[in-house]
Amino acid sequence: MTLPKKLVHLLKCLALSSGLAACATNTTSVLEDNLLEISINELQVAYAEELISAVKLVEFYQARIAELDPQLNSVIELNPDALTIAAELDEERQAGQVRSSMHGVPVLLKDNIDTADRMHTTAGSLALVNAPTPAEDAHLVQRLRAAGAIILGKANLSEWANFRSSSSASGWSARGGQTRNPYILDKSPCGSSSGSGVSVSANLVMVAIGTETDGSVVCPSSINGIVGIKPTLGVVSRSGIIPIAHSQDTAGPMARSVTDAAILLNAMVGIDASDLASVAAGSRVILDYTRFLSRNGLRGKRIGVVRQLFNDSAALNNLLENQLAILEQGGATLVDVEFDNMEVMSDAEYQVLTYEFKADLNAYLENRGGDYQSLASLIAFNIENEELEMPYFGQETFEQAQALGDLSDEAYINALSTAKRLSQADGIDAVMAEYDLDALVAPGNDVAWSIDYENGDNLGSYIASSSLAAISGYPSITVPAGFIDELPIGLLFFAGAFDEPLLIAIAYDYEQRSLARRQPKFLLTNE
DSSP: OOOOHHHHHHHHHHHHSSSHHHHHTTOHHHHHHTGGGOOHHHHHHHHHTTSOOHHHHHHHHHHHHHHHGGGTOOEEEEOTTHHHHHHHHHHHHHTTOOOSTTTTOEEEEETTBOOSSSSOOOTTOGGGTTSOOOSSOOHHHHHHHHHTOEEEEEEOOSHHHHOSOTTOOTTEETTTEEOOOSSSTTBOOOSSSHHHHHHHHTTSSSEEEEEESSSTTHHHHHHTTOEEEEOOTTSSOOTTBOOSOTTTOEEEEEESSHHHHHHHHHHHOOOOTTOHHHHHHTTSOOOOGGGGOOTTTTTTOEEEEEGGGSOSOHHHHHHHHHHHHHHHHTTOEEEEEOOSOHHHHHHHHHHHHHHHHHHHHHHHHHHHOSSOOSHHHHHHHHHHTHHHHOSSOOOHHHHHHHTSOOTTOHHHHHHHHHHHHHHIIIIIHHHHHHTTOSEEEEESOOSOOBOOTTTTTTTSOOOOTTHHHHHHTOOEEEEEEEEETTEEEEEEEEOSTTOHHHHHHHHHHHHHHHOOOOOOHHHHHTO
């Protein structure tokens, strides 16, 4: 791989100077077009040619976060050890040891992912600010560190992963404030991995980790103009992630390109004996997902178009039709399909989530220790700290979950069976078999709606295209597809269990044909 000359010039300047400011004079276009959108593979070339060090790159991102993130609130905390880690990785490289393609790559973690270091893990809640430091890193963080990634910090999120209130505003947490969409600041960043999506889109970090129960990786990826992958349940361990529901929770990579997302996913995957879903998934051969980055990924594929997940927006539907034409130009055959019982499935899902949330969160909090070791204690904390924790919306979802019984309740068992059957055997599996499909496609979401504390997200144009893959536990991936009124739109692909390789191939080919990703304008001018 050959790096652009302008990028080589800038990286040499950074390597020799005391920071970004010394290199930025009269080089705005260089910054816009090159360093800010540098890929992981390009970075590894720059490292190999000694054009930049990991220490300089961390300093670059730290400076950029200090300058721009006060407008975005996407980063909740910086890692005080990031420069030390970067220096150690630079020394390893100089000694001829390169751990993986992630060696020296800065990563932000959503603030519901445990780290056993000097950072906090709070899910955005003030209740956990003084909680004991987790005893160990989340399994995926252990994997990232072993691969040579630099944990740059924690990203803001919708508090408690957007499972505290039905009238919440995406991207708000008591600890981090309101995360803002980098394309238009008063628009929603979508949740709950809002900070992860915004920070990558705004080039405050190369890649980030989000978590999803239903939509929280793919929605902020779509709305913030980046790529997000929600893996099959168990492909990435859930250990060390503050939970909502074990039957749907997973972490996933968020990046500016399908290639970077695949590289990051490689570093996250690994068998974790403490996670039964990971053990089950581990019976399959662990793959190098970058092998499936194919410019022929669309050729010969049969893709089901889920038009019931479109809406009545002429602008959105026109954009989607243009993207479907790109799929056909790449050699795909498109077939209109429809799913039955979506509302019944959704109702069953909510019942499952509220039951599992109470059980799973109580287990996590008890293991973590500290002053708040149950959902009931968190409810009391929020009441006692109402002005700080509930200035805009309440905690009725918390209260609904607390009122439920345990996971032996017949209501829970029936709801789980219904949700899985309608999403799996009677849903994705049945439709794909009936039409002999390789994958399915729908809008990632509509345009971002306005941040509205009075109504929360309820007046938004949210499209629940994530639910089939989320409830079934099957994989999905969203890719930038274009813009409406300067706001990004994503195209969502999903398929059967463990079909990540197929989805990555389709998504990569589509991405290379559409080339829809572009940076937020205000960040380029700092207006």
